[in-house]
Amino acid sequence: GAVVSQHPSRVICKSGTSVKIECRSLDFQATTMFWYRQFPKQSLMLMATSNEGSKATYEQGVEKDKFLINHASLTLSTLTVTSAHPEDSSFYICSASWMGQGWTEAFFGQGTRLTVV
């Protein structure tokens, strides 16, 4: 299957700092990338959908000024958690897909475990 690389896999940062997470599709051009957050023992919650070259679409309740998403190319999307606080500690996962004739499966990155201290 296709490969999606997410980096870093784990990060610990101080409260008030910003953290950038990268998501790369290594062997295909991802027209759409998704960012999810997962708290312990909870389901994946979609944060935002980004299409290459356009602004991300955020889900209700997700602050777009806090979670900055950039999808500048067909192989790279970034999520920046600005002014992180302990409640932002979570598992962040990206997935990438492309729309051809109908929907295709989404391929996931390995996830980033963010701990804000």
Added chain:
Amino acid sequence: RKEVEQDPGPFNVPEGATVAFNCTYSNSASQSFFWYRQDCRKEPKLLMSVYSSGNEDGRFTAQLNRASQYISLLIRDSKLSDSATYLCVVNPSGADKLIFGTGTRLQVFP
């Protein structure tokens, strides 16, 4: 009503057992359905797509019931390695995103 609903479990079954999970979805116009598997602290991985006619892959069988708006996953001859969380995933019609259920946790014991 949630867009995608699953029984969170856990389902505790012995090796060799047959176990089935259901997942209901609210948008009757939904077009694409998937089952993903997620191991603890790992990313989800596609287990199988769910087709209108149903599909089978080894010990795993997926079914779609559009009239009742649910999909199912049947696992036969459970293995210890099947222990994981199984996520029901739906692409609502016209939407450019995937909606995940909360997942059903399966624990297979010796």
